[in-house]
Amino acid sequence: MSAGEPGRPLTAGEVAHSWAADVFAEEGLDDADRLRLAFGLLDLLVEYWVTCEIRFAHQGPDGPLPADVLWDGYRRRLEADGDAETLTYSLWVDWFEDRETAAGAFAGVLGDDIERLVAEPSEGPLRRARRVLDCSGPVPWPVKEAAYRAAARLPVLHAALFAGLRAGYHDLYGDLEPAAALALLDRLELPADTEHLAELRHVLAAGHRNHHRSPGAWDEAVRTRG
Template identity: 75%
Template sequence: MDSGAVEAARHWLAEQGVTQVHDGWVRHERPDVLLTANDVAHTWAGDVFAEDLDPAGRLRLAFGLLDLLDEYWVTCAIRFADDSSEGPLPADLLWDGYRRRLEADKADKEAEAVTYSLWVDWFEDRATSATAFAEVLGNDIEHVVTDPSQAPLRRARRVLECSGPVPWSVKEPTYRTALRLPALHPALFRGLRASFHDVYGDLNPAAALALLDRLDLPADTPHLAELRQVLAAGHANHYRSPGAWDDAVRSCS
């Protein structure tokens, strides 16, 4: 968390007449009406990008608001601004902001706004998935694997787990590199599983099975046998092969 950006966001909200109280947030003119962080995000996050600041300043303020509120809707405002007529946003600051928050030493639940944003916005969109995946992991997976430290490993694990919608041709080289680091095997398994189960999940069954068979996982890992069976049968996606997963569950039970 960028404490300076958080305080800037808190100050900016105060200028909008919004302050934090013990149980939530209140408007100055209606101090009796308690607002949630989600209420604040939906009402004010988009206004950050109308401020009289340069694009970098607006983006820093938006990330500060994300850290302060921890709400997915703030990431939506960032994405909308990037895709607007005044976009794109400064790419170096945008992706550095994502990487830093993916590396944050906090519970996965507390990082969910960022991982969910990657999954359903940047990764599901074929126009942005390749760039987004490269920026948050693909470009430096070799360094993460050869010189691992806790923060980049957290980022790699979180990205792999939500990478189901990324096109197979884009993510396979990163998956193969991640395979070299056993600490990433559980996350890689969850990425493969999501690649099969997500509505927009993408994988090559034979190549995915070859990766799966090289993972060092406990034999009783939930869903391991079922995933191996559907891939061996040539199924690429749960929704394009109705019943295949249920058949595998019955067969493996």
């Protein structure tokens, strides 16, 4: 119930803001169990704020949290059927856009096992790979390039890889190397009418790294295509 409005049930967001931080002060539990409890709260509430508190605890004075438990929690939920928007948004805006955490986060959710995933693909890990690639635009190019090349060997990942490349160009914090990204793009098996495919190829061929550094380049690509 809400203390301010007796009788009114708390929303999931209010519960998250009120209680998620307290999970990491729970006595009688070690850091791994507190983290597992936080993930359980995330499963119950499906609220982005829970992921924020997980990150705060990881980067706070009592952190870091156990990396194996942290990234296993993300991986298993990214592999599950159903909506994973809370997790992918968390990865994108909190872990991947932060240069101090991007490498560890990307390795933990995909980079460390992409070779095995491509060699022995199965439904859950492929679902995870698609979701991570789709939101990986801000990950520094040197961190993600090897995983991108591995993913390119598996056509079922090509659409998600294209989304990652496109975000690497358009996102404010996006990162790519134009020549390497173009070579990778040319390997993808995509429908010829894939939206923005021609424009992305055009700006990469012209050597542009990011839409925000060359704001007129994309419009020029659109005009050229037209």
